[in-house]
Amino acid sequence: LVVSDDDVWRDQFYNGNIKKGRGAIVLRLAKSWFHIGSLEILTYSGELDLLRRLLDFIIQEYFPSIALHDSNRCLEFFSTVMSETANFISLWISVGFAHGVCNTDNFYLLSMAIDYGPIGFMDSYDTSEYFVPNTSNDERRYKIGNQASAGLFNLSKLLQALKPLLDPRQKQLFTELFKTKLGLLGENDNYLIAFLLKVSLLC
Template sequence: MFYDGHPQIERAAVVLRLAKSWFRIGSLEILEKSGEIELLKQLVDFIIKHHFPSINEGDVDKYVDFYWNVVNQTASLIALWQSVGFAHGVCNTDNFSLLSIIIDYGPFGFLDEYNPGFVPNTSDDEGRYSYENQPDIGKFNLKKLQTAISPLLTEKQKQSTDDVLKQYSVIYKTKFMDIFRRKLGLITEESDDENLVAILLKMMEETGSDFTMTFCNIGEISLNNLSKNNISKNLWALFTLKKHKWFKDWKNMYLDRIKRQNTSDRQRQILMKQTNPRYILRNWMAQLAITKAEKNDFSEVRKILRILTDPFSIQKEAEDSHYALKPPSWSKQLKVSCSS
């Protein structure tokens, strides 16, 4: 759609993608829609046998159990996406694995500044697959899966799958909070934790704080320095966040919350560094690698691959390449589409 009538020769590659299975929600949808119910049954039985060993193949409720597994795992997967600021880009049912593994993510992207409405796919004009919409899209797709397997269910079992789908939001919220507690170094649960996270994210949104590095910076600063508001410019994301009018109140809430769980600052920092990646595949990094590769220099591609195999550890070559610094201003102009 962006072709302007001037062809340009570009380097291409053949990519081999490996996965445990390529069966998606759409693999079952198409059989239900075309009325191929016997083939649908054979396929679901095959998937259960080969990929869901915990399900008893002789159980009359095996299809309900199958649905429960997919709902649970999908909610967990999307909570993980949200926790690292990952936006899939095209979350239709043909791109949603029945094993809840990430496949067919073409125009994906990671958040730089925290923007809930972030859309990685420039051709997604309506923002259907924005970062903030992913949890609801997951539920929408699971509803489609429920419809696809409905010919295999009794009326009672259909009601059971209704009850399962209602649990999706509960499972997602539980998984989301479990991860975000760890992202903040919390090892216990309190009723007000959701508010602590929500206020932080709202401050990040309003200040344009970097999603990845804000959590890293909170994990890097000592509680003593945080309490004194002694935040150096080296902690650039947190330095941006502290400009918010709510920051002082949030900081005090956070310090009190850490104090109540009775753990050392060192324990807090270790947990946060194990949970929060320092390096993500930012668009500007990918673009640098592409530009060099077009000149037969694949060094940047290899470097990014090395670094992202261990994104939680500080690595000298990543620091030397400024991978943990504020993205360059030109990166805001980069656009990604399905043909990227």
Template sequence: MKRAFSVFTTLLHDHTPLSASSMANLINDFKEWKLKDPPNYSELPIDANPEYNVPVAVKNAVFSKVPTEPLTGKLHLVCASKEALTDILDIDPKVAESETFIDFVAGKYLPKGGLSVSHRYGGYQFGFWADQLGDGRAHILGEYINSKGESWQPQLKGSGETPYSRFGDGRAVLRSSIREMIASEACHHLGIPTTQAGALVVSDEHKVWRDKTYSGRARQERAAVVLRLAPAWYRLGSFEILYKRNEPDVMRMLADFVIKHYFPDVDSKSDDRYVQWFSEVAHKNLDMVATWQGLGFTHGVLNTDNISVLGLTIDYGPYGFIDHYYEHYVPNSSDDMGRYAFNKQPDIILWNLEKFVEALQPILSESNKQKIKDIIATLRGYVQDKIL
């Protein structure tokens, strides 16, 4: 762990000077940094339950409008990714040390154009339907269009309770937050499709109780927040909850929205658009897992709510890298049956995709269903012959 963190800090504190032209295009006052107003996701149904931090079964919505619950006490910037700040957010790295930026990551400051929401989704966990899950401790703050024309959604993890918190307190601790930073940065630089981490802030005084070893001996740890970055945060479970709750109109709206904004190669006017879209989602995720297998990465919790429709590695929890080849490697201590072992990852991704198809049934024509069934058969052969 110490060696990994040493490598990690070396990446973050790269002192390679930026060119004068690059510096000229970077924002050096975070108060000037603005989000797209309104964000594209405002086109989708957003629940506006006034009791935003009370667990509730949300209906007919893709998001819930939820303000952040900022960290309290003395705040510190633990680290920030120079590449994420400059290449994604157009921010001078020095800005990360400013009070305004630290307040932003801590959930205290929402830039102009921001719309704080938490995403609703469900999922199959260890093979069983777990019903509504959602962003229980995360807030999407808005949408940023950078100087390259790319769209990115900043999300805070550990920023307070939401309607999806269930029995959680909406917080993250420094220990797990560092792991998130290490993993997302490492995977990005290894060429694995992934969400990225922009910065990490911790509080000296804000403490939460955690039972690290699940032994019944909880202790207090410092609360922290990670700034995560992705083009979008939609998961297979985003559609599964709509299927289970019998909300086909919302599902069709979400599917068409995702195709329009994130899958430019899909003909959005075609009767086969959902077939084309599924094929792309499947190939992106299988390409992703192929890179995992080649680099010895084991995700640890491949539930359907942890699978991105964009084919990005998402939600770094009990992940691990294999030091010496062992195909049955399981980094997750709660995975007693080894469901998500290293060698099972390709098959599990395919199983998850089959559940995704099941969820899409209400918006598929009979012709679409048969074509997707044929695609699944082809993909199964691909997994067996090319990945396993």
């Protein structure tokens, strides 16, 4: 944390109560800054060659257990990120932590939280699950009761980002991964998976 000698005006809680305080710069260090959005934006813009090269770089640098020459490396990558993300969210919920901005630019591929922003811990157990540390989140989109759903939604965006790199057989394997994670046993669960992902943030 580097603090300046100059004062700045801030409305800390966005309620019109402006106060003067010293300016500061927070320096954050992390093993990696690649997040789901890093891949999502390349798919959205149609830069599929760059998407493939970036994914291979990420796998080579941060996922040594996945072989680059493996034709199923995308599947293994997604499966690993999905499992580690689910585990990480479970851990933070277990201690009453809530992430205030659970979008794809704040969900990192290495399953870590490094953003300095609206985060917080519940002071006491709230059975309503309405606790949210983001004071500008009036709709409570990222309330603590929605953290897991937000994670599932973001993983669905990662799946969409990776799909252009897959052949038809691998796309079916993607579906099987989601069925396993959701505990679905039917043969025609694609619609149900799509429905669950679509409504996951509306609860």
